[in-house]
Amino acid sequence: MSQTIETNPILRRPALICGTMIAGTLALVLASPFLPSARDGVVPVxxxxxxxxxxxxxxxxxxxxxxxxxxxxxxxxxxxxxxxxxxxxxxxxxxxxxxxxxxxxxxxxxxxxxxxxxxxxxxxxxxxxxxxxxxxxxxxxxxxxxxx
Structure with missing residues (x-):
């Protein structure tokens, strides 16, 4: 009988880590226009x-x-x-x-x-x-x- 991600803790951990990384990356990409930049407020001379x-x-x-x-x-x-x-x-x-x-x-x-x-x-x-x-x-x- 084959095990699935839900029943095998060895398979669950890498899937959880990958999912968290993808969600984090997506959150950063979507939030980046709203994050302060080092250039904000700096007028080039x-x-x-x-x-x-x-x-x-x-x-x-x-x-x-x-x-x-x-x-x-x-x-x-x-x-x-x-x-x-x-x-x-x-x-x-x-x-x-x-x-x-x-x-x-x-x-x-x-x-x-x-x-x-x-x-x-x-x-x-x-x-x-x-x-x-x-x-x-x-x-x-x-x-x-x-x-x-």
């Missing part, structure tokens, strides 16, 4: 911020200008700045899909948390550049402090 335009040149270079005064911030020569080019191209492609022009600048921000973000103010899309590594984020950080 921008240490440096710059609104930038990126324009392609006929020779394949990219001119980066400050939107406030129109001053040139940097020029990426053909073959240079692969991460910057690729990142901005992806955002520009999204603008084209949504029929948005280039009149609105991109916002580059260095946060007190160490995060570097690039926001497309036209679409609202924000990229965390630090997620791509220190070297790649650094390619954008230099655009925050360049005074040409």
């Amino acid at each position: 921008a240490l440096a911020q710059r609104d930038l335009f990126f324009a392609d040149r006929a020779d394949g270079g990219v001119v980066i200008t400050d939107s406030r005064d129109g001053r040139q911030v940097a020029v990426l020569q053909p073959g240079e700045g692969g991460f910057v080019r690729g990142t901005v191209r992806g955002l520009v492609r999204e603008r084209r899909r949504e029929d948005i022009g280039s009149a609105i600048p991109f916002r580059l921000t260095a946060w007190q948390t160490g995060q570097i973000t690039l926001e497309d103010q036209a679409t609202g899309r924000r990229l965390d550049l630090t997620g791509f590594g220190q070297t790649n984020a650094g390619a954008f950080v230099r655009l925050l402090s360049t005074k040409e």
Whole structure:
């Protein structure tokens, strides 16, 4: 005669433990929107911020200008700045899909948390550049402090 979970205490204990773990996990998942977060009440502070335009040149270079005064911030020569080019191209492609022009600048921000973000103010899309590594984020950080 075979024993069932109800009649065999050796089988009952693992089933009870698994059931309790599943119920606990489910309770945490359902309650998580209501639990306080470490970020609650903390307003991120921008240490440096710059609104930038990126324009392609006929020779394949990219001119980066400050939107406030129109001053040139940097020029990426053909073959240079692969991460910057690729990142901005992806955002520009999204603008084209949504029929948005280039009149609105991109916002580059260095946060007190160490995060570097690039926001497309036209679409609202924000990229965390630090997620791509220190070297790649650094390619954008230099655009925050360049005074040409």
